[in-house]
Amino acid sequence: MTKFKLISFDTCPYVERSRIVLIEKGQEFEQEFIDLQNKPDWFLKISPRGKVPVLVLDDRPIFESSVINELLDELVPEPAMFPRDPVARAQARSWIVYNNDVVFPALAMHWFARGNVERREKGRKAIREAFERLDSFLASREDGPFFMGEEFGLVDANYAPIFTRWAAMREIGEETLVEGLDSLTAYGEALLQRPSVQQAQAEDLTTKMLETIKFRDGAPA
Ligand SMILES: N[C@@H](CCC(=O)N[C@@H](CS)C(=O)NCC(=O)O)C(=O)O
Structure with missing residues (x-):
């Protein structure tokens, strides 16, 4: 089972950012694509602004691409993607x-x-x-x-x-x-x-x- 699940929309640039970070970190991840014109109820429950990406980690949802990406950098420290200074x-x-x-x-x-x-x-x-x-x-x-x-x-x-x-x-x-x-x-x-x-x-x-x-x-x- 993969550790990371990304709630996605195919062409979303914000989702693309998190995919880049997951790939850079060498992580396998699962994606669940949703229809943004017809958002499922379960999605609206975990995404307060109704937006993708959402990263689901051990049933805990994290939203906002910049926050997701910083979290990934902390959870998977190598290669470091933020300057140390x-x-x-x-x-x-x-x-x-x-x-x-x-x-x-x-x-x-x-x-x-x-x-x-x-x-x-x-x-x-x-x-x-x-x-x-x-x-x-x-x-x-x-x-x-x-x-x-x-x-x-x-x-x-x-x-x-x-x-x-x-x-x-x-x-x-x-x-x-x-x-x-x-x-x-x-x-x-x-x-x-x-x-x-x-x-x-x-x-x-x-x-x-x-x-x-x-x-x-x-x-x-
Ligand atoms: N600030 C958010 C922006 C995410 C965003 O705008 N996602 C768009 C798709 S590219 C979305 O989910 N839109 C659905 C909506 O606003 O109803 C982030 O960085 O994660």
């Missing part, structure tokens, strides 16, 4: 909060604009601003190729789903959002080469993303 660790957490609170909401605004041109434009502007900020941090660090240096860590698991969705952004002509941002582009390439990032992504993710964007575009605003 407390200041660097705090810095890593800060950039995770930045991604959760700024970058992902901007991406979601763009992807789910539902044909609302003004909303899509607002999302695009917010993405570009956030990307410029990330690029300047990445350009200022002393070593790479990952966010906090040579080692792949929790910040990287947090940011990777942006880049696994980038092929879909290219398809819809949004590749200019990274234009001139060389450090961010190089960082994205390093993430996409990571085996855990490749394994964690949903099959046919690009096609599914494009369908989602199209479906949302057709839906009433």
Whole structure:
């Protein structure tokens, strides 16, 4: 029996983050996929916000991807995915909060604009601003190729789903959002080469993303 059970949704980027961490930690895990349009009662009981991922560990549910990932790093200490130095660790957490609170909401605004041109434009502007900020941090660090240096860590698991969705952004002509941002582009390439990032992504993710964007575009605003 596997120790970890992840309540999942195929294309969810937050679930993808936890899958990356479980793979990096070499853990076998079970996944239970649920229909987010028709959430089962048992799920609503263990997920106060009705969101995936939820990690179920010995019948104890943990929600919020960032919390799940820190827990996994504590439970399975090797390979360590957070810097040991407390200041660097705090810095890593800060950039995770930045991604959760700024970058992902901007991406979601763009992807789910539902044909609302003004909303899509607002999302695009917010993405570009956030990307410029990330690029300047990445350009200022002393070593790479990952966010906090040579080692792949929790910040990287947090940011990777942006880049696994980038092929879909290219398809819809949004590749200019990274234009001139060389450090961010190089960082994205390093993430996409990571085996855990490749394994964690949903099959046919690009096609599914494009369908989602199209479906949302057709839906009433
Ligand atoms: N802050 C949460 C966000 C999770 C999230 O938004 N998950 C989406 C799917 S990608 C979800 O479950 N949405 C269902 C809903 O909001 O009804 C995390 O990091 O775990």
